[in-house]
Amino acid sequence: MAGLLSIAEPNASRPTDPIDNQNSLNNDLLARLATDATKSLQASKQYSREDIAALFDLPLMDLLLQAQTVHRQHFAANEVQISTLLSIKTGNCPEDCGYCSQSGHHRDTTKLQAEKRLEVDKVIAAAKRAKATGSSRFCMGAAWKHPSAKDMPYVVELIKEVKALGLETCMTLGMLDTAQATQLADAGLDYYNHNLDTSRRYYEQVVSTRSYDERLDTLTNVRNSGINVCSGNIVGMGESRDDRIDWVHELLKMPKAPESIPVNLLVPIAGTPIGDRVIEEGQLSVLEWIRTIAVTRICCPTSYVRLSAGRESLSDSEQALAFMAGANSFFYGDKLLTTGNASQSSDNRLMRELGLTAQFAAPRPPKQVPVMDAMSGHQSQVVLAE
Ligand code: SF4
Numbered sequence: 001m002a003g004l005l006s007i008a009e010p011n012a013s014r015p016t017d018p019i020d021n022q023n024s025l026n027n028d029l030l031a032r033l034a035t036d037a038t039k040s041l042q043a044s045k046q047y048s049r050e051d052i053a054a055l056f057d058l059p060l061m062d063l064l065l066q067a068q069t070v071h072r073q074h075f076a077a078n079e080v081q082i083s084t085l086l087s088i089k090t091g092n093c094p095e096d097c098g099y100c101s102q103s104g105h106h107r108d109t110t111k112l113q114a115e116k117r118l119e120v121d122k123v124i125a126a127a128k129r130a131k132a133t134g135s136s137r138f139c140m141g142a143a144w145k146h147p148s149a150k151d152m153p154y155v156v157e158l159i160k161e162v163k164a165l166g167l168e169t170c171m172t173l174g175m176l177d178t179a180q181a182t183q184l185a186d187a188g189l190d191y192y193n194h195n196l197d198t199s200r201r202y203y204e205q206v207v208s209t210r211s212y213d214e215r216l217d218t219l220t221n222v223r224n225s226g227i228n229v230c231s232g233n234i235v236g237m238g239e240s241r242d243d244r245i246d247w248v249h250e251l252l253k254m255p256k257a258p259e260s261i262p263v264n265l266l267v268p269i270a271g272t273p274i275g276d277r278v279i280e281e282g283q284l285s286v287l288e289w290i291r292t293i294a295v296t297r298i299c300c301p302t303s304y305v306r307l308s309a310g311r312e313s314l315s316d317s318e319q320a321l322a323f324m325a326g327a328n329s330f331f332y333g334d335k336l337l338t339t340g341n342a343s344q345s346s347d348n349r350l351m352r353e354l355g356l357t358a359q360f361a362a363p364r365p366p367k368q369v370p371v372m373d374a375m376s377g378h379q380s381q382v383v384l385a386e
Helices: 002-008 018-044 049-057 060-074 104-110 120-132 152-164 178-187 212-225 241-253 273-281 286-299 316-324 344-354
Strands: 079-089 137-142 168-172 191-193 228-230 233-235 260-265 304-307 329-332 368-372 379-383
Touching: 049 060, 049 241, 049 286, 060 286, 060 316, 079 120, 079 304, 120 137, 120 152, 137 152, 137 191, 152 168, 152 178, 178 212, 191 260, 212 228, 228 260, 233 241, 233 286, 241 286, 260 286, 286 304, 286 316, 316 344
Parallel strands: 079 137, 079 329, 137 168, 168 191, 191 228, 233 260, 260 304, 304 329
Antiparallel strands: 368 379
């Protein structure tokens, strides 16, 4: 042990010679290999439900330290990815999500004014503004059960126009079948968002018009089409910690964890069933939301963990803790679909104070398909042209 240490320790009194240089190179290499081994171990580690529960139970500082360590092994420590979200069709949604002001089922109590599809030129103008203020991804959301046949040319045109601005594109349009997912992939869509919201068990307390399995089917169609998957949750809807553990476990049961995972803190909206209940009974502790972010970061080390709804009501210190817990993506702009968001000027100030910088857009990697050589039986990956 002492011998190993003496090789690694610098010795200022000896002149440098080729052997010292070689030792130093070997040590650098060993250090790099050790880091790479840790990275691949972290990336491939399969956390059981018991492991996830044990992470949630850690003392908060231990959990934060572990999450930040994992974060730094896979991402630039102080870089964040910034997205802007625009509602391209608002309200009167046929689904009955109990937290959502856009559901047609709650319109008598939320009084939300429904709006038709936004014209293409208005969407493009908003995308240009988003780019000018530092966003690398432009997300477009429509309050649909699923896009109809007549909506598809509209969304395809939006994807192409927004991509032409040099922005990554993301859409959230409800359920997608295989053909629709392929159409969006062919148009160049980078990400598709479809949240699981919560655990399978608690889900029936949240939505009745769309099943958990239908959500998973859409995510499978998105994954198979080659589009990056964005899928997250909403904490603070009255679910238990067991439900939060099960939601993380559900992500790990997928063939590949989503590339982007929004961890939302419920914004209780008066007039929605869940919002009214939470307003009456009180909100979940912010620290439990931060725990959920940290556990997600550790279990899904290469995913972007996104701060979405709920940021508006948080202090700078609470948001700093969320970044410490491994969040590295957030929404910019003062509105998230229909709920408020932190203002752009306060985000700029916070980023300056925390020393965070914005990440540039990275295009979706080319789609690869497995191809079997009929003669040799050898399987290889072929990159498809865009
Ligand atoms: S969350 Fe989405 S699917 Fe559910 S009601 Fe709101 S807009 Fe519709």
